[in-house]
Amino acid sequence: MNTDDALLVSRVIEGDALAFRTLVQQHERLVFHMVHRITNRAEDCEDICQEVFMRVFQKIHLFNFQSRLATWIATIAYRTALNYVKKEEKHTAHTLNEEMPMASKELSAQQTMERQSVHEAVHQQIARLPVHYRTIITLFHLEEMSLQEIQTVTGMPEGTVKNYLFRARKLLKEQLQKQFQQEEL
Amino acid sequence: MKQVHTDEQIQKLLDQKQISEQERDAEVRAYQLLYQALGQPPSDVSIPENFSQKMAALAIQQQKQHVRRQSLRWMSVIISSIGLSMLGLYYTYPPFFHYLLAYKDVFIFTIIVFLAVQASDYWLVRKKQLWTS
Secondary structure, eight states, rough: OOHHHHHHHHHHHHTTTHHHHHHHHHHHHHHHHHHHHHHHOHHHHHHHHHHHHHHHHHHGGGGSSSOHHHHHHHHHHHHHHHHHHHTTTOOOOOOOOOOOOOOOHHHHHHHHHHHHHHHHHHHHHHSOOOOOHHHHHIIIISSSSHHHHHHHHOOOHHHHHHHHHHHHHHHHHHHHHEEEEEEEE | OOOOHHHHHHHHHHHTTTTTTTOHOOOOOOOHHHHHHHHHHHHTTTOOOOHHHHHHHHHHHHHHHHHHHHHHHHHHHHHEEEHHHHHHHHOOOOOHHHHHHHHHHHHHHHHHHHHHHHIIIIIIHHHEEEEEE
């Protein structure tokens, strides 16, 4: 059990508003990244993140330190965002866009510009992945969670998490190779 | 002879940080660039500067509403209990009810003092304890 987390949680339960603000500051990046990746809707991101933290506030007395506080908050963010996606019932592209325009030769000649283009291209392609793929990619690479933690957050078996992670990265690599000339990578 | 890695092998080696930055294999290089991009946040996600402050204010508001609703619930229970007790006395033992009615000023005063103490407790003590900022 992390003693800093334990102290923070007990202060929030006692009614310390500053402690709750600190908790939000420590985890807002995680929640915003997850919600943005899962919903693919920047305009609703802040509202959904507010809903996540209100649920954290309402249920914090139930947190029993079986996992890290970040993992518990990520679980709430995952479920809230997923519920939003299901409610919206919007068509999301589950197939990768194979017609992404190639980067221009002029741009890719400069290594800095190439790296920026790669960064943007990768994040555009992530948005086109199935929701579970992009969730796992975000939690593993951006939030540096372990496979066991991702299993806790998503409720998927560890084998499935591993499999989805492998397939998502393979798909993204292939798209990267299609978009940029092989020799320029 | 140059070793050809499968996608799975390359990913495993990169996860374990067992591949050199100088590796020139095209597949490995593609994965290295991908991993670098994956580790960076997307540029279109911006967190409002006052977000945590806003959340703390919302939480305080919600907590106040919760306490207010709870207090109203308890007041309702107490007043209903008193009312039902008096009604019960009226129907079951009217002489005692009329005896009590002679001292109604005392009872009304007691009830008012009790409610005043409860209100003071909420406004002066509990409200201060709840959500100090």
